[in-house]
Amino acid sequence: MQHAADWFALLRSGDATEQDRADWRSWLAQSPEHRAAWAYAESISRRFAPVQTPENRRAAAAALTQVRQTRHGRRHLLRGIVALAGTGLLGWAGWRHSPLPELTLAWSADHHTGTGEIRDIALADGTRIWLNTASALNADYQPALRRVDLLGGEMLIETAHDARPFVATTRHGRLRALGTRFTVRLDGDTTLLAVYQGAVEVRTGQGALRIISAGSQVRFDNAQIQPTVAADPAREAWTRGVLLAADIPLKDLVAELRRYHRGHIGVAPQVAELRVLGGYPLRDPERTLAMLESVLPIRVQHTLPWWTTIDPK
Structure with missing residues (x-):
């Protein structure tokens, strides 16, 4: 390509x-x-x-x-x-980095974000939701239930005190908040849940059930819940505009950065496994790439204004 x-x-x-x-x-x-x-x-x-x-x-x-x-x-x-x-190289159009079916739903969602945008949303009961890049959700508040449906992307929820239960849903299942702060991310064929305060009850579409406590995260699909692991701080840091890398491969950091960048970023196999540490600005992908180039043995090249590759220096 x-x-x-x-x-x-x-x-x-x-x-x-x-x-x-x-x-x-x-x-x-x-x-x-x-x-x-x-x-x-x-x-x-x-x-x-x-x-x-x-x-x-x-x-x-x-x-x-x-x-x-x-x-x-x-x-x-x-x-x-x-x-x-055409024949020129002077203009270019951006595009959203979400799967096309989810993008279609986003146009009519109650709340949605574009590529590189992060929104802080206050709901009627005081619950706060941070909506990550290229994401969409619907909110449905009823007399006996508070509910939000994540249609695509990622959100962090900080629930307010209210007698009504609070639930979040994805296409893979239902999450019931137990006085909590947690993130939910649609990630390919699974949903990723990370809990930072309180606890969350996970129920898959086929009925598998587990309670996830603070400091833990888990992936699940419609049928099963995977083993619980320690919560990744990066899944909360994006709300502050920080891309957090805690000794991860360069390819993983770039995969995350692509979600905020209106263009292609490729990584050569020779440098894909280089380890990366630190915090990088999510809202400025070009600055992040320059920071990486200054500390790693890599060279960032722009074949076209919207086509970037990372090669060995």
Whole structure:
């Protein structure tokens, strides 16, 4: 995909030579994967019309998208083929980093956030909810029950005192707060719960039940609840705009940073396992990348304004 982006940028720039075109045709012929990546880039470019501007009518808008595909029963994320809709490289359009079905729901949700946005929401009873990047929820307060439904993304809940029970739901099950502060995250095919105060009762869609106490976190799906582990402080730090790395691989930090960045960030396998420590600004991905480049043996490259790769220095 990186090579496809490089070739696409070159061939649409107007600077490609006959030798460049010959090399591109040779690259296409090398493997079916190359041809598939190129075909995807072309298919995206056809979906968007060029954006004409008075200053430069050759300028075109870039269109980027993220697609979830089903293959062999598992969901794979196809990240970041760049497609330029025209011959220029001057414009580009951002996109949301959420699965398309969840994004559709987000448009009509009671509360939602865009990529890189974090919101602090106060509900009618005084409960506070921090809604993370590219997330959406509905709130349903009734005389006998307080309920919020997480449609996508992540939220941190700090419940207010009220006689009515407070429950949070995802597509995998139901969480009943027992006087508490906790985070809920839809993470692929599971829900991640981390409890920081009080306790939370987890009930999966198929009825599995467990109470998770403060200082613990757990993953669950519709059928089962995985073993409980210590709560990750990073799952709370994002509410303060901090990306917390406690001796984690670089690839894991970048995976989290992608959620806040309107563009593709790739990591070369040679540096993917480098260990990272510290706190980094979530709302400024470019600054975070510069900080990482200053302390690790890596080089951050921008093939296109929206296409970033991290390689060995």
